[in-house]
Amino acid sequence: MIFIGGISSGQRELNYKGSVVICGGCGSYGRYQVFMTYMYFSFFFIPLFKWNKRYFVKMSCCGAVYELDSQTGAAIVRGQDVEIQERNLTLIQAGKRNPYEQDEFGEKRRYKVCRHCGYQFDNDDFEYCPKCGKSLKSEE
Structure with missing residues (x-):
């Protein structure tokens, strides 16, 4: 069989x-x-x-x-x-x-990435991640 x-x-x-x-x-x-x-x-x-x-x-x-x-x-x-x-x-x-996407004027822009949650954003003024709220400053 x-x-x-x-x-x-x-x-x-x-x-x-x-x-x-x-x-x-x-x-x-x-x-x-x-x-x-x-x-x-x-x-x-x-x-x-x-x-x-x-x-x-x-x-x-x-x-x-x-x-x-x-x-x-x-x-x-x-x-x-x-x-x-x-x-x-x-x-x-x-x-x-792509961390170097183009903005509305065709210029390349570098995105920042939160090391805690991976969220990407393009504002350098943030001290805390807009998604998870954790500090973006590097720990020394």
Whole structure:
């Protein structure tokens, strides 16, 4: 008797129609791209059941990746109209924003980055991070 089956992993992009949000990491406007990852067992190349479902959100602006809580992710899979809020997200990977982006006059501008939370901003006058509130002065 030949047994053809196995365990594998999969990823699926979920249909989330949220509005444009301001990214907590880079401060730009972006959209949430929601994904589900899972493990599955297949028998004769037919997937039978899935487990270890995890939900992730990738920002379209900077590429930051967040893990989405499982209740909100499952509601999106069921097609419910839910709004993803910041409290539902846990940062997994910080986004990559070009620190030398051009301003409205075409001149390059250097962004400062908070060493505590990774937030990027272009105002040199701040002594405290506008996102997390921690001191921006280097500790000596």
